[in-house]
Amino acid sequence: MKAGIIGGTGKMGRLFAPVFERAGYDVLVSGRSTALTNEQLAGTCDLVVVSVPIRDTVRVIGEIAPFLREDQLLCDFTSLKTGPVAAMLRSKAAVIGLHPMFGPTVSSIRGQTIVVCPARATDAVRDALTGIFVREGAVCTVTTPEEHDRMMAVVQGLTHFVTICMADSIRRLGVDIKKTEAFTSPVYQIELSLVGRLLSQDPALYADILELNPFVPDVLAACRSAAGELSDIVKSGDPGAFAEFFSRDTRHLGAYCGRGQELTDTLIECMVKK
Numbered sequence: 001m002k003a004g005i006i007g008g009t010g011k012m013g014r015l016f017a018p019v020f021e022r023a024g025y026d027v028l029v030s031g032r033s034t035a036l037t038n039e040q041l042a043g044t045c046d047l048v049v050v051s052v053p054i055r056d057t058v059r060v061i062g063e064i065a066p067f068l069r070e071d072q073l074l075c076d077f078t079s080l081k082t083g084p085v086a087a088m089l090r091s092k093a094a095v096i097g098l099h100p101m102f103g104p105t106v107s108s109i110r111g112q113t114i115v116v117c118p119a120r121a122t123d124a125v126r127d128a129l130t131g132i133f134v135r136e137g138a139v140c141t142v143t144t145p146e147e148h149d150r151m152m153a154v155v156q157g158l159t160h161f162v163t164i165c166m167a168d169s170i171r172r173l174g175v176d177i178k179k180t181e182a183f184t185s186p187v188y189q190i191e192l193s194l195v196g197r198l199l200s201q202d203p204a205l206y207a208d209i210l211e212l213n214p215f216v217p218d219v220l221a222a223c224r225s226a227a228g229e230l231s232d233i234v235k236s237g238d239p240g241a242f243a244e245f246f247s248r249d250t251r252h253l254g255a256y257c258g259r260g261q262e263l264t265d266t267l268i269e270c271m272v273k274k
Contacts, residue, residue, distance in 0.1 A: 004028045004045030006038045006060060007052040011104030012077055016049070019109060023132040042067040047129075048093070050076040050084075054208035058087045065091035073125060079152060079209050081145035085119045094121040096129060097145055099152075103201075110137030117145045153215035160198060160206050161220055167195045186268040 003020040005013040008029025017027045030041040042048050042064035052060050057078045065087075068074060074093040078084045081097045088095040097117035106112060114133050118126045130140040143151075170177070177192070184192075198206065210216055233241045250257055 001047070002026045002028060002045040003047040004030065004041040004049070006030050006041060006048065006050045006064070008049075009033055010051060012100065013051045015104045015106070015109070016051075016077075016100075019132065019136055020047070022136070038064050039067050045072070047073045048075070049098070050074075050078075053204065054078055054080055054212055055204075057084045061087040062090070068093040070094075073121065073129065075129070079156065079205075080213055081115075081117050081148040082214070083212075085117055085145040089119055094125055095119040096121050096126060097148070099148065101155075108136070109133060111139070113139045113141060115148055116140050116142045117148055118142065119145065149213055150215050152209070153213050153219045156209050157213055157216040158219050158223060160209060161216075161223065163194055163198050164206070166191065167199060170195075186271060187264070189271065190264070190267065 001024060003025035005017060005020075005027065006029075007013055008017060008027075009031035013029055013031075017029065020027050025047065028036060028041055028045060030036045030038045038060060048064070048068065050057060050060055050064075057076055057080075061074075061076070061084060068091040070092045072093040073096065074088050074091055075096050075098050076084045076088065077098055077100060079099060081099060085095060085097040088097070095118075097119060099115040099117075100109070101113040101115060102109070114130075116126070116130055121129075126142075130142075133140055180188070180192075230245060233245055253260075
């Protein structure tokens with residue numbers, strides 16, 4: 001059996017190549033620096049995975065689609081699913097969209113989540129693919145492309161938007177980050193670390209996640225509305241209004257509030273020990 005990763009010379013491709021090898025596949029990769037072309041790989045492999053930047057994914061899928069057969073499985077590693085899955089369905093191959101919910105800097109996929117969107121595949125094909133990841137210790141969440149993108153608008157879109165806004169607020173205020181270290185709290189250190197982690201990566205990735213997901217605009221509208229209401233409450237100096245605003249969110253998150261407290265306490269203890 002052969003597995004091919006288009007864009008496999010990138011970090012995510014290099015992370016997953018050994019995973020497929022341990023599952024018994026001979027792994028081929030194609031990319032800008034390889035002699036093997038995307039089309040040649042697509043015509044050769046039993047399993048074809050497209051692992052390229054979000055904005056390039058649909059185009060690349062369209063280029064290889066004519067070379068695919070019904071007895072092949074076509075997948076992608078994109079952070080969006082509706083567009084790429086629709087493009088893959090225009091091929092003859094079986095289709096399963098994939099989204100690893102982690103970056104290529106992890107040491108392994110053990111304990112990590114991979115979202116799986118079966119679009120045109122038998123249960124046996126789906127189970128065989130997810131079994132590869134489960135045997136490596138990953139957790140697979142099966143859903144539809146639309147539900148995936150709705151969730152990503154919050155899980156990724158809202159999270160990254162707020163993080164970038166925090167970074168830009170600090171810049172606008174002219175705050176010297178080094179000076180804040182003498183005043184830092186554990187929570188501020190965690191938040192600032194998330195800012196630094198995001199800003200150390202490729203801005204194109206985050207632009208695509210925020211700009212190409214059709215469900216992000218509604219999420220950001222809710223974020224702006226929440227920020228405006230909270231800002232008005234803070235300006236009013238009304239502690240009762242603040243408590244009501246705060247309590248609504250506490251009730252909505254429910255038991256996760258306690259879980260979040262425990263998780264961050266553990267993280268803070270690890271930071272102190274380090």
